[in-house]
Amino acid sequence: MALASSSEPSQLQPVQVEDSIISARQLTKKFGDETAVQDVSFEVPRASIFGFIGPSGSGKTTTVRLLTGVYTPTDGEVIVLDHNPAKFSQNERAQLGYMPQLFVLYPNLTVWENLNFAASLYGMGLFRGKRLEAALRFVELYEHRSKLARNISGGMLRRLSLASTLVHDPQLLFLDEPTAGIDPVLRRKFWDHFRELKKQGHTIFVTTQYVSEADNCDLVGVQNNGKLLLVDTPQGIRHHAYGGDMVDFRTSQPFDFQAETMLRSLPFVLAKTIRTGSDSMRIIVDQASTATPELMGWAQQQNIQVKTVEEYTPSFEDVFVELVRPEVEHG
Amino acid sequence: MGNFFRSIIRASSFFRKEIFEILRQPRLVATLVLGPFLILFIFGIGYHDQPRSLRTLFVVQPDSAISIQDIQQYGKSVDLLIIYAGVTDNQTEALDRLRRGEVDAVIVVPGDAIGTIKKNQQAVFTLYHQQIDPAQVSYVKYLGWLYVGAVNQQVLRSFALQGQKDAINWHTSLQEAHQNASAMRQAMQSGDEALAQQKQQQLAGNVDAVSLAVGTSLGLLDSLPQTKGTNGGNTDPVQSTLTDLRQNTNQLGNSTANKDERLTRLDKIDKDITDLDSKLAEFQTIDASIVVSPFRSETKSVATAQPSISDFFAPAVLALLLQHLAVTFAALSIVRERNVGTMELFRVSPLSAAEALFGKYISYMLFGSVIAAILSALLVFVMRVPMLGNWWYFTLVIAAVLYTSLGIGFAISIVSQTDSQAVQYSMIILLASVFFSGFIMSLDMLLPSVRIISWLLPTTYGTLLLRDIALRGVDPNWMLLGGLIAIGLVLMFISWRLMRRLITSSQ
Numbered sequence: 051m052a053l054a055s056s057s058e059p060s061q062l063q064p065v066q067v068e069d070s071i072i073s074a075r076q077l078t079k080k081f082g083d084e085t086a087v088q089d090v091s092f093e094v095p096r097a098s099i100f101g102f103i104g105p106s107g108s109g110k111t112t113t114v115r116l117l118t119g120v121y122t123p124t125d126g127e128v129i130v131l132d133h134n135p136a137k138f139s140q141n142e143r144a145q146l147g148y149m150p151q152l153f154v155l156y157p158n159l160t161v162w163e164n165l166n167f168a169a170s171l172y173g174m175g176l177f178r179g180k181r182l183e184a185a186l187r188f189v190e191l192y193e194h195r196s197k198l199a200r201n202i203s204g205g206m207l208r209r210l211s212l213a214s215t216l217v218h219d220p221q222l223l224f225l226d227e228p229t230a231g232i233d234p235v236l237r238r239k240f241w242d243h244f245r246e247l248k249k250q251g252h253t254i255f256v257t258t259q260y261v262s263e264a265d266n267c268d269l270v271g272v273q274n275n276g277k278l279l280l281v282d283t284p285q286g287i288r289h290h291a292y293g294g295d296m297v298d299f300r301t302s303q304p305f306d307f308q309a310e311t312m313l314r315s316l317p318f319v320l321a322k323t324i325r326t327g328s329d330s331m332r333i334i335v336d337q338a339s340t341a342t343p344e345l346m347g348w349a350q351q352q353n354i355q356v357k358t359v360e361e362y363t364p365s366f367e368d369v370f371v372e373l374v375r376p377e378v379e380h381g
Numbered sequence: 382m383g384n385f386f387r388s389i390i391r392a393s394s395f396f397r398k399e400i401f402e403i404l405r406q407p408r409l410v411a412t413l414v415l416g417p418f419l420i421l422f423i424f425g426i427g428y429h430d431q432p433r434s435l436r437t438l439f440v441v442q443p444d445s446a447i448s449i450q451d452i453q454q455y456g457k458s459v460d461l462l463i464i465y466a467g468v469t470d471n472q473t474e475a476l477d478r479l480r481r482g483e484v485d486a487v488i489v490v491p492g493d494a495i496g497t498i499k500k501n502q503q504a505v506f507t508l509y510h511q512q513i514d515p516a517q518v519s520y521v522k523y524l525g526w527l528y529v530g531a532v533n534q535q536v537l538r539s540f541a542l543q544g545q546k547d548a549i550n551w552h553t554s555l556q557e558a559h560q561n562a563s564a565m566r567q568a569m570q571s572g573d574e575a576l577a578q579q580k581q582q583q584l585a586g587n588v589d590a591v592s593l594a595v596g597t598s599l600g601l602l603d604s605l606p607q608t609k610g611t612n613g614g615n616t617d618p619v620q621s622t623l624t625d626l627r628q629n630t631n632q633l634g635n636s637t638a639n640k641d642e643r644l645t646r647l648d649k650i651d652k653d654i655t656d657l658d659s660k661l662a663e664f665q666t667i668d669a670s671i672v673v674s675p676f677r678s679e680t681k682s683v684a685t686a687q688p689s690i691s692d693f694f695a696p697a698v699l700a701l702l703l704q705h706l707a708v709t710f711a712a713l714s715i716v717r718e719r720n721v722g723t724m725e726l727f728r729v730s731p732l733s734a735a736e737a738l739f740g741k742y743i744s745y746m747l748f749g750s751v752i753a754a755i756l757s758a759l760l761v762f763v764m765r766v767p768m769l770g771n772w773w774y775f776t777l778v779i780a781a782v783l784y785t786s787l788g789i790g791f792a793i794s795i796v797s798q799t800d801s802q803a804v805q806y807s808m809i810i811l812l813a814s815v816f817f818s819g820f821i822m823s824l825d826m827l828l829p830s831v832r833i834i835s836w837l838l839p840t841t842y843g844t845l846l847l848r849d850i851a852l853r854g855v856d857p858n859w860m861l862l863g864g865l866i867a868i869g870l871v872l873m874f875i876s877w878r879l880m881r882r883l884i885t886s887s888q
Contacts, residue, residue, distance in 0.1 A: 118729045140384070140731035148729040154722035156398060158405045163398070170394030171730045173387030198405075224729075 071096040071222055071253045072117060076126035079112050086112040090278040092271050094255060099248050101267030102257040109276040110257040111151055114226050118148055144172055147220030151227050153207040157200035161191055161210055164199055168214035185213040205231045225256040241266045261366040274374045288364060291372040294320040295338035296362040299345060302355040304328040318344055332362060391732050395740025403748055413752050417702045418759045425691030435485035436466040440475045442492040455532045462524055479509055486510050537673035548665045551591055555658045558587035566647050569640060581633045588630045592623045626653040685854045686767045695766040696851050697820045699756060700843025704786040705811050707749050711790025712803040714741055727884050734881035742787055749783040769854030778857060781865045782843040788872025795879040814840040839865060
């Protein structure tokens with residue numbers, strides 16, 4: 051597998067992928083005068099987890115629908131499994147698993163009957179009981195299999211939806227906010243399972259509002275207001291958000307103004323420094339790994355006693371806010 | 382696993398799903414079975430096949446030639462239909478009572494009936510009512526017609542009775558005529574021409590008197606063959622006999638005629654008098670009521686059974702219920718999938734429109750058949766509705782009604798945007814079926830152009846075919862059955878095209 055990895059963040063440019071299972075080029079979808087998705091381009095490598103993050107209404111679901119053939123693009127091109135999704139054959143559709151954002155199965159059927167229905171939709175053989183049981187055990191619903199769907203909680207419905215998506219073992223999964231309403235423990239279990247599926251060669255295209263979940267992905271697309279801001283690895287996205295790696299630098303005595311000015315002028319310090327305390331600074335550098343020894347050397351030269359120097363990994367919430375800030379500031 | 386087998390599995394997913402969803406609503410199933418049965422059962426018990434009686438107030442002017450006794454007498458002929466509520470001479474008060482609902486009808490008796498008739502005009506009985514139901518209005522008109530018919534019959538009967546009383550006198554005149562004819566013959570044979578002339582004149586007087594009186598009465602008797610046309614269109618025999626009698630009597634007075642010729646005429650006169658006398662005797666023996674109303678009707682059916690009103694409606698109720706059930710279930714089926722969002726799931730899945738429709742058709746056909754079987758069993762074995770025909774044909778028609786109705790429902794479902802829209806469309810189909818399928822009134826009462834709507838509704842075919850099989854015991858009309866199935870095929874094709882657009886076309 052060759053994941054795109056770039057030290058230089060790529061904005062509005064598709065990451066070059068050797069073996070892509072999904073390829074979107076200048077995808078645009080308009081509903082009347084309203085543009086839901088605008089000029090979106092990206093590629094998803096086979097056997098990877100592609101996270102699509104963005105706030106509510108950013109066009110994530112519309113993009114998923116464009117990729118699954120529910121919508122046809124107003125402009126642009128999309129290729130999934132080497133075909134146009136709008137013209138998928140039955141065999142190609144059988145390789146997809148799709149979990150919509152909302153529960154769309156039947157409230158008057160039991161958990162088991164709903165899952166059985168989903169399995170039948172994909173033409174699974176008559177002896178599928180074991181497979182159904184495994185799917186329900188995975189989402190921890192096996193004990194509730196006889197309950198009517200209308201009598202289970204919202205979180206359980208999400209789990210049932212996920213089980214229904216996974217039950218036929220699809221090659222390519224489209225999961226639209228699968229972890230919404232799921233408790234953190236089960237959410238972690240889901241992500242463990244997604245990684246396991248990836249190891250088995252499955253590709254997962256997953257949307258989420260939990261930007262922290264982006265760390266679980268191989269590639270992340272950040273979407274806002276219908277536009278894809280960038281596609282990169284989680285690390286690459288952080289790098290892009292702040293203009294480099296972040297290093298927390300803490301000394302034994304308080305920083306004076308002169309030391310701070312000198313620090314800012316160092317060649318490996320890329321952008322502004324952030325004072326996080328009287329004796330600590332957060333510095334943005336090109337590469338944290340090479341900048342750390344150089345920083346230690348500079349402190350020694352300046353007779354500054356260093357307490358700690360360590361790379362700081364900002365949360366994806368912070369990264370996301372940083373990424374969309376220019377858009378917000380520009381209205 | 383082959384594609385065909387996968388298709389069967391996909392279609393079966395809908396079959397199971399629909400059946401489970403229905404079975405999760407036992408009250409609905411119970412209502413579908415017991416509701417129509419109970420309605421028909423109570424209707425069968427509660428319906429009484431008697432015409433409505435009207436409380437009728439009569440308005441009679443004091444100077445009217447028709448007495449209260451006459452009115453009551455006239456009313457006896459229709460006394461089951463008219464409840465005598467009294468007589469008044471105040472028309473305004475009578476009409477006020479009618480408006481207040483104290484009586485159902487007011488009959489105003491004509492004031493100077495005899496004077497009107499003498500002016501060669503019909504006297505009018507005016508019947509007032511305050512019905513707004515067109516059927517009841519027709520019934521009241523019919524009742525008025527019956528009442529006046531009874532009055533007319535009473536008047537004619539009086540004439541006939543008077544004629545029969547007078548017939549005794551006419552018989553005497555005929556006997557005299559006969560005696561004068563015999564005396565004339567004897568006078569001629571004895572050569573007494575003067576006596577012969579005298580008897581001839583007496584005979585002519587008898588014949589004139591008889592002609593005037595007898596002709597009218599015996600004409601009543603002779604009007605029957607005339608009405609039937611059995612006399613070949615000739616003048617009626619009584620009048621013809623009387624004319625012959627008068628001509629022959631007058632010819633006897635012709636002095637130029639020879640003796641033999643006059644005797645021959647006397648023979649004819651004798652014969653005509655005997656003939657008239659015999660008819661007069663016959664006239665006297667016939668009841669006056671029969672003379673004025675010689676015919677009555679009797680209806681006899683060659684149908685195998687004579688079903689009661691609830692029996693007659695049972696096949697129509699069954700057809701209507703099954704159509705409504707199938708249309709409603711199918712109409713809600715797809716629109717719900719779309720509103721819930723399942724359609725999006727279907728669009729991404731390998732499911733085809735044909736598989737989805739096939740699964741839904743089969744499940745609803747099975748469900749409808751079970752309902753039909755239970756309901757039919759209740760109708761036949763509990764309500765004792767006749768089942769004279771072949772059960773297999775009956776089943777075939779039920780299946781065809783369900784199949785075609787499902788086609789209507791699926792087409793509605795695909796074009797509807799919401800549940801309530803689908804329900805509204807289904808109700809319109811139900812309403813159309815009640816009015817146009819022959820459920821309430823016979824199809825013959827509709828204009829041929831309007832009957833096109835009837836022939837688009839499965840209930841129309843179902844009602845006719847099920848009645849034929851169950852109540853007449855005959856084989857189904859294969860043209861009708863073929864037409865029903867053909868409509869079903871067309872609807873299935875349309876539904877499939879619409880469904881395909883819904884499932885496989887991107888938006």
